Amino acid sequence: MTPLAREIQRTLLAALPDPEAAPRPELAAYARLLRDYPERGGKMLRGRLVVLTARAYGDDTAALGVAAALELFQNWVLIHDDIEDDSDERRGRPALHRLVPMPLALNAGDALHATMWRLLAEAGARRKVLLEFAELVETTASGQHLDLSWTLEDRFDLTPDDYLEMVRRKAAYYT
Template sequence: MREAIRRYLLERLPDPKAAPRPELAQYAQLLRDYPERGGKLLRGQLLLATAQAHGAPPERALPAAAALELFQNWVLIHDDIEDASEMRRGRPTLHRLYSVPLALNAGDALHAVMWRVLLEAAYPTPVLQEFARLVETTARGQHLDLAWIEAERFDLSPEDYLEMVRQKAAYYTAVAPLKLGALVAGHTPHPAFEPAGLQLGVAFQIIDDVLNLEGNPDKYGKEIAGDLREGKRTLILLRFLAAAPPAERARAEALLKTPPAEKDPAELAWLHARLRHTGAVAYAREVAHRLAREGLEALTPVLTALPDPEAGRTVLELLEALVEREA
């Protein structure tokens, strides 16, 4: 499934070798950069397998799966710019390889390609409406994430984090693939897809936060402890701040308020160690596994009762892989 999605996606992007001038060859390369770096394409595979579980042939769902991965790529380009991230999939981020204006423009172009792929597939209105919903939902969640950093907010609760993550990451990671898979197959999505998908999507993001602190640098693909450098309000950080002695909390907040490029590496190393040694990381991992377990338990009877139960079991395996991963 992964290679079929990747091939379909890349075939719809411009070819640098066919460009009429050097500048447009560079433009084509910018659009292809993140998609060609690899990735698991889990969201596209989820959509494709869900459609097959509902009885749709793969070719019917392939454009939607590719469009969802195009969404993932243009959102990552924009996200990397907004967060001043340094690494993506094991290489420097696009705006560091080129420039912010060129990377931003490439993200906009991939957004347009996403809609072109969907329109050319002649999907019915509900499919397009669901894509619009996932774009808007993700943008709302991203705004919460960025606004908290800009406002130097530290009075946040775990529920604030969960609200943000449900919108920023969980919806498009798990809910949208499940719902779109049903919709492209001509079915109404099961009511369990949204609540259970949100649990699994949140679990995915929490594990991503954990890996940002404990992941294998050779597999993770992004800078370790980048969330601390960027000042992200993760469940891990909020857990630590809530229990930290006043002096440690003040020290951590002072560090997190410092602009990324000005943060003291020694202070980052201190906070990184405190998050791990105080049990905040272990707590977040436990929350993720509980949410994943509950989400899978809710979806198992639904997915295995679909027209193609074998494909339904593949969906469950892919959902479990969102959480049970090293990078």
């Protein structure tokens, strides 16, 4: 992991509850669930691009918080996607819903989603950035809907253009 990726990860993890400070064992377990995917690492490519682009334009005051929020977006979407796709693994380990009951994994994803918005607010993200994040969530959800509905309907008549539309609304869009 690059030094910048580690800095983004530290910012992201600092926004999450500390299991050691939890007042009850159940809340310590909750804090560990929220930290599970973010602690697994990843390249933090999208977050690094945010910071590097902000630095190139000479104003990176909010960039680290926005980058951490974008990485939180990636993590909560992956938790939900793993549940929806019934995935077994994520980043070389069992998917979160394979480690704990699905409702707990889903709740962890929801909490990361809320923390994403808090990080953006704390970073002082401008209205335009907040609206871009809203569009990011909405567009990704529409791409995921295409993916899920085609899978649930056992669609095999899809064209390469259909597939490209779906991926353009998902990872390709938020990258």
